[in-house]
Amino acid sequence: MAKTNPGRFFEDYSVGQVLHHAVPRTVTDGERALYHALYPARHALYSSDEFARNCGLPQSPIDDLAAFHVVFGKTVPDVSLNAVANLGYAEGRWLKPVYPGDTLRSESEVIGVKQNSNGKTGVVWVRTRGLNQRDEVVIEYVRWVMVRKSNPDAPAPDTVVPELKQALEPQDLVVPQGLNFSSYEFVQAGEAHRWGDYAIGEKIDHVDGVTVEEAEHMLATRLWQNTAKVHFDLTFRPEGRLIYGGHVISMARTLSFNGLANAQMIVGLNGGAHANPCFSGYTIKAWSEVLDKAETGIPGVGAVRLRLVATKGGEPFELKNDDGRYLPNVLLDLDYWALMPV
Amino acid sequence: MAKTNPGRFFEDYSVGQVLHHAVPRTVTDGERALYHALYPARHALYSSDEFARNCGLPQSPIDDLAAFHVVFGKTVPDVSLNAVANLGYAEGRWLKPVYPGDTLRSESEVIGVKQNSNGKTGVVWVRTRGLNQRDEVVIEYVRWVMVRKSNPDAPAPDTVVPELKQALEPQDLVVPQGLNFSSYEFVQAGEAHRWGDYAIGEKIDHVDGVTVEEAEHMLATRLWQNTAKVHFDLTFRPEGRLIYGGHVISMARTLSFNGLANAQMIVGLNGGAHANPCFSGYTIKAWSEVLDKAETGIPGVGAVRLRLVATKGGEPFELKNDDGRYLPNVLLDLDYWALMPV
């Protein structure tokens, strides 16, 4: 119908276009509590105002991924409603912590378009920014999706493929103002190992698993105001509601507490692939690999670059088969930077 | 047992009686966040403090229907514990927005009684008021239910059937003090169409659907402290827990965002029928019809009278069969007034 949102099709995007996404959202202690109910979230900086203050912040921020999901959710009606596939992420940065009471909105700039050779679909790259009520950018990231054309005869646009970094450089990372790990309480954080104890190439099996339920992923996805019907409507997808990829990211990240409890703040998202779809009834497990380490310039605050892999049960440390394709049990392969006490 | 609440039976009601319902409730940001997790709620005025302030309110109110459910939930132990059927609503008005931190309580006056000819049941009409901590009425509505008699030999009371309006007149509607749509942000609201763009008789298919789960409707119903066992106890109802009618109302209203995102505030409830019971596993969809339009006297603020129909999947715009009975797929037929920018 004319008054409902049909979503955008490939021919509706052009490089340079700025999309102002709808429905700003004030995030509060309510969202924080729900994040702890939905995920086994135990990172102390996001659990305790006292712990956060001891680290130089005014109070405990909204979980980095919760803020990401809020920003991301707003883009769905304009970017991915007619998407065939979520192809990738790059150059994601957390620039300011989000605190209870902040109001977030999102905008995206189209930075690339490329019609596929089949003429029926194309790839769209957008750089999305999440802004708070003071118009400060709190999060930014690039995402690209494959989108259907509405009219197969619409002419192909000039191809523009943006140059994107394989990974953020340490100097790209923004350490929140005031963050200070000089009196970091390792016992309270639940983990004795610090930045110096992790070696590049080291792999960690996070051991725990969570069998996911329909009600849970729908509660989570709605909370971020991502209302794409693939996640909710069983008449639309009789084979099973597809679980929002961000639910898998948050589940894996929070499971990684067991072994990476001091990887407190996420500051960079280098890339990510939703390797296989996730459905209710799957048991999500996670493992990590230390890809890199860097200093941040802030005394006491180190950065670790981590691969975070979510699997459907299965063995840890297995990722791809011989021809380079993800194994069927791999759900997520995420590459991010986090801050850790030195 | 003597100390548990057996509920009231038909013979326990008399016209003029005032029931002071138990358990006042302070509503907070926590309830607001849960409402967004339980329903695909995206109306901007209830999502963003900034958007609400831009509309002249001090902050984002608790969703109108959340406030309604809190007020309604308190009446259940006194009004509908022994109800056979929920027959109707009328003359519902939202008189003051409810904000986080407000404490609500409810009271009901019995305004009508009529014993049924079978001598075993009767109809009771109550006018319920929800009050805040300043004793201001924030919501009022009339509801009538069919209730069992405990003692079939109890004498029939004099029949009193209240005269109720078929629909509220525009002049009955209360626009919240200070509400002002003069700098309304249509892009942020997610919908370009305004009051003048909707025509009486126009129908809108809201397209999206949500397949409902047991855990979700129980979380919602408990949140409103409606603890009627039909909604929770599978040993009491082995054929399936009955989903609280208010869950269907909220689901349909929030689905109506897609096409009616600017129907921001609910100010009047003209009537409503829970046409068929709803159970877990149903996929709820919704459509609306513009029944009327009116000016409110407040510059820039228009009123639209809407029929909101929730269905169990099925085709939009079908409501009743030839003999005037609701079709089996129709779950809800609600008639309400909402405020929209002109």
Add this chain to the structure above:
Amino acid sequence: MAKTNPGRFFEDYSVGQVLHHAVPRTVTDGERALYHALYPARHALYSSDEFARNCGLPQSPIDDLAAFHVVFGKTVPDVSLNAVANLGYAEGRWLKPVYPGDTLRSESEVIGVKQNSNGKTGVVWVRTRGLNQRDEVVIEYVRWVMVRKSNPDAPAPDTVVPELKQALEPQDLVVPQGLNFSSYEFVQAGEAHRWGDYAIGEKIDHVDGVTVEEAEHMLATRLWQNTAKVHFDLTFRPEGRLIYGGHVISMARTLSFNGLANAQMIVGLNGGAHANPCFSGYTIKAWSEVLDKAETGIPGVGAVRLRLVATKGGEPFELKNDDGRYLPNVLLDLDYWALMPV
């Protein structure tokens, strides 16, 4: 793996040891709202700031059992990760109300160890304290668990079995400072019966029941940051995820509103047994027995000692069979003190 928590084994405990449990937690209105969504919680003191102020408190506290679960959840990684059985509770006291904004942490002192004759397991007693951000003890309790040995050849420690009270004496109970029931609103509380109306030996069937769902108990258990995999991982327990015993306690306590709505504050935990495991799909019902009554020394505030029994459906008032073992339908047998208006 070396960086994940393997939990402690029997030989890792010694009398006098103090365990500082990880991950402090700030509790807020969000946790309060979730408690009301997860359980049929209707006790007015925990529902309404106005009601609480009328009882002499600054605002409505976080539910006593929610505070207990937060304190308890922190102990799981250090106390019960390798536990074979949760054997008992004693000497539990609520010493200060917990308010939204408070940050809780937990510490436990080992007060007893006793190796079992099989040489493979042992019993460990700990006294746990929950502290707020002002280092005030808000909750304390003793709990004992049977724990596996990691090395069966580890020498048996000297046996120390602490002397524990069968039940707290009335003079052990701490009435929150300022609590005052002199203008208690019985209608608002939902129950006319007061302290004088309950007789020792009296039994109350709480009538209502809730059929529990997987999503709900996992939301609850995670909210308290209890991440023990038995509650979440169906690949670890293919026979069904075990429901956290605290979920059963909270469900039974909130069901007891219907008959004990004026048993407002829990101040003492004398003992408790999780008689049989609870799984998704069970319908939890509850009954209570008045075990004792006492004055508190505070005018208008009485204490009642209650047995709270949760059952899997089944008949009320049945507890054990002839040889003293719990009947198969009994899930919980809890012994606590609560405060009630005189």
